[in-house]
Amino acid sequence: xxxxxxxxxxxxxxxxxxxxxxxxxxxxxxxxTCILAFNNSDFPTLPWKGFSLDWFLxxxxxxxxxxxxxxxxxxxxxxxxxxxxxSIFSLIMxxxxxFLFERExxxxxxxxxxxxxxxxxxxxxxxxxSLLLATNSAGTYIEDTFGLDINILRPSFWLxxxxxxxxxxxFVLLVVSARLKKFDNSLSDAALNLGATKFETIRYIILPFxxxxxxxxxxxxxxxxxxxxxxxxxxxGSDTTLPINLYLQxxxxxxxxxxxxxxxxxxxTSILAILNLVLTKKEVR
Amino acid sequence: xxxxxxxxxxIFFIPVFLWLxxxxxxxxxxxxxxxxxxxxxxxxMVWSFSNYNAFFKENIYWYTFVRTATYSILVTFLTFVVTFxxxxxxxxxxxxxxxxxxxxxLLMPFWVSELVRVYGWMILLRESGVINYYLMQxxxxxxxxxxxxxxxxxxxxxxxxxxxxxxxxxxxxLDGMDDSYIEAALDLGASKFVxxxxxxxxxxxxxxxxxxxxxxxxxxxxxxTPNLMGGKNSLWFTEQIYxxxxxxxxxxxxxxxxxxxxxxxxxxxxxxxxxSKQNLSKALS
Numbered sequence: 001x002x003x004x005x006x007x008x009x010x011x012x013x014x015x016x017x018x019x020x021x022x023x024x025x026x027x028x029x030x031x032x033t034c035i036l037a038f039n040n041s042d043f044p045t046l047p048w049k050g051f052s053l054d055w056f057l058x059x060x061x062x063x064x065x066x067x068x069x070x071x072x073x074x075x076x077x078x079x080x081x082x083x084x085x086x087s088i089f090s091l092i093m094x095x096x097x098x099f100l101f102e103r104e105x106x107x108x109x110x111x112x113x114x115x116x117x118x119x120x121x122x123x124x125x126x127x128x129x130s131l132l133l134a135t136n137s138a139g140t141y142i143e144d145t146f147g148l149d150i151n152i153l154r155p156s157f158w159l160x161x162x163x164x165x166x167x168x169x170x171f172v173l174l175v176v177s178a179r180l181k182k183f184d185n186s187l188s189d190a191a192l193n194l195g196a197t198k199f200e201t202i203r204y205i206i207l208p209f210x211x212x213x214x215x216x217x218x219x220x221x222x223x224x225x226x227x228x229x230x231x232x233x234x235x236x237g238s239d240t241t242l243p244i245n246l247y248l249q250x251x252x253x254x255x256x257x258x259x260x261x262x263x264x265x266x267x268x269t270s271i272l273a274i275l276n277l278v279l280t281k282k283e284v285r
Numbered sequence: 286x287x288x289x290x291x292x293x294x295x296i297f298f299i300p301v302f303l304w305l306x307x308x309x310x311x312x313x314x315x316x317x318x319x320x321x322x323x324x325x326x327x328x329x330m331v332w333s334f335s336n337y338n339a340f341f342k343e344n345i346y347w348y349t350f351v352r353t354a355t356y357s358i359l360v361t362f363l364t365f366v367v368t369f370x371x372x373x374x375x376x377x378x379x380x381x382x383x384x385x386x387x388x389x390x391l392l393m394p395f396w397v398s399e400l401v402r403v404y405g406w407m408i409l410l411r412e413s414g415v416i417n418y419y420l421m422q423x424x425x426x427x428x429x430x431x432x433x434x435x436x437x438x439x440x441x442x443x444x445x446x447x448x449x450x451x452x453x454x455x456x457x458x459l460d461g462m463d464d465s466y467i468e469a470a471l472d473l474g475a476s477k478f479v480x481x482x483x484x485x486x487x488x489x490x491x492x493x494x495x496x497x498x499x500x501x502x503x504x505x506x507x508x509x510t511p512n513l514m515g516g517k518n519s520l521w522f523t524e525q526i527y528x529x530x531x532x533x534x535x536x537x538x539x540x541x542x543x544x545x546x547x548x549x550x551x552x553x554x555x556x557x558x559x560x561s562k563q564n565l566s567k568a569l570s
Contacts, residue, residue, distance in 0.1 A: 002464055004472065011518050015374055022371055025445070026394055029405025036408060044408055074516040089302055100297040115305045121498070121554055122309075122547065123506020125523045128472040129530060129543045130312035134376050136536075166308035227398035230508050230523075234530065243400050250404050250513060253568055259408075262401040269396040277389060 037259035075245035094172025102187035114134035119167035124230030156237035336541035372455035395449035434516035451496035458492025489502035
């Protein structure tokens with residue numbers, strides 16, 4: 001049954017078989033996507049026609065490799081920019097939220113905390129459309145009343161950032177709160193007694209303590225933003241992010257260049273995931 | 286001193302308040318208001334319930350709504366059934382040597398964008414796909430079968446996409462469980478069936494509930510997977526919302542749909558929390 005108890009051969013075998021099948025199920029789509037990125041064929045299917053780097057490097061008209069495809073490169077660049085701003089902003093807001101809910105006492109705190117968790121249970125599509133509607137109403141109102149045309153209130157690069165920020169902050173808040181709970185208050189009390197101001201204790205004592213959580217939360221925020229689709233879909237203007245761009249390409253029929261992009265994504269995120277894991281493990285020890 | 290602390294409190298409170306109020310609450314209110322407005326013959330916006338009436342009168346809307354809800358519950362349940370043995374194996378059966386490795390392997394695919402994972406399944410399953418290629422090679426079939434674009438492949442895709450959010454809480458719940466409970470029960474003559482339902486399931490309940498809430502919510506609000514893997518008849522409610530917004534440009538009708546989806550997801554999650562006697566902040570952190 002469990003580790004410490006004797007188990008029958010049949011039980012062991014059955015379990016092992018299930019686990020193997022599960023991991024095959026887990027990795028099959030990713031592995032096949034990667035392999036087909038190197039297939040010397042015009043379609044992302046088998047048969048295998050030999051190894052080729054064309055879908056990365058080729059510069060001919062009928063075979064445009066990823067590194068020459070401005071459209072895809074542009075969307076990758078926009079996604080990186082978006083994710084950069086979103087992770088910075090949501091790190092700041094999430095950390096402020098963590099301080100507010102862990103270290104301050106105020107009226108209706110429970111209700112406020114509930115509100116802060118709400119973005120996790122509102123479907124991304126709804127967050128997207130409600131922000132689209134709200135900014136549109138605000139934009140129309142400002143234009144009618146003051147005659148001002150404010151660009152940020154239209155679907156655009158910055159609106160995507162605002163939309164992703166609104167729920168990624170909650171994830172940061174949860175991660176940072178979890179770490180802040182473990183903080184030994186006598187450390188900051190000692191600093192305060194020795195004449196440090198409240199913000200000096202935060203700057204020199206609490207923030208260094210939070211560093212691993214901040215790095216971890218930042219990495220997660222970056223990835224969440226990088227691959228967000230549901231919320232972005234409604235807020236995106238002419239600067240399409242990578243997931244939106246990929247979606248349009250997949251929907252309208254696929255070429256192996258999608259495999260090439262996917263291959264790069266899979267490799268980069270795996271490396272990032274492992275790095276993140278190794279780094280946080282070291283910090284814990 | 287007192288004034289100083291007050292100032293510090295507001296430095297944390299005001300940004301968090303603005304975030305929650307401007308980006309979460311206000312847009313939802315606007316969503317509700319927009320859904321209650323409709324354009325009259327002269328072209329002015331007037332208050333009306335007709336967007337909601339349209340929903341209740343038109344069978345296709347109703348049908349999609351109920352279908353999305355039932356399928357989401359089904360997907361949540363299937364995800365639990367598929368991932369529970371894995372969580373159990375990793376925490377209780379496999380030798381601790383492999384535990385870390387299996388866990389990392391488990392998490393890795395989920396760092397990759399949902400779009401890439403769905404795309405991988407499309408390459409595997411479609412008519413000219415990899416699975417069909419091998420089935421033909423081995424002479425099992427002589428004509429390719431279309432395995433994509435039906436309800437089964439869509440449900441599989443949704444389960445695949447959301448497994449992570451079930452398995453992580455399950456692992457952390459089972460990890461905290463003392464093996465001696467099971468040993469003791471076995472010594473006292475309990476059957477495996479009894480052990481499973483009277484010991485393991487109740488112990489893992491918090492993990493099951495939090496996993497189920499997140500999986501349910503993500504499935505209900507998913508747009509990508511049903512859109513790319515489901516067939517022409519596999520309607521999903523988020524697609525209706527998208528169509529109203531982007532294709533028909535009927536924002537008021539779309540807002541009504543969005544609000545109905547929001548009510549539905551909140552209601553089901555609230556019922557789930559009541560039945561399982563959990564609360565939101567505990568379930569999510």
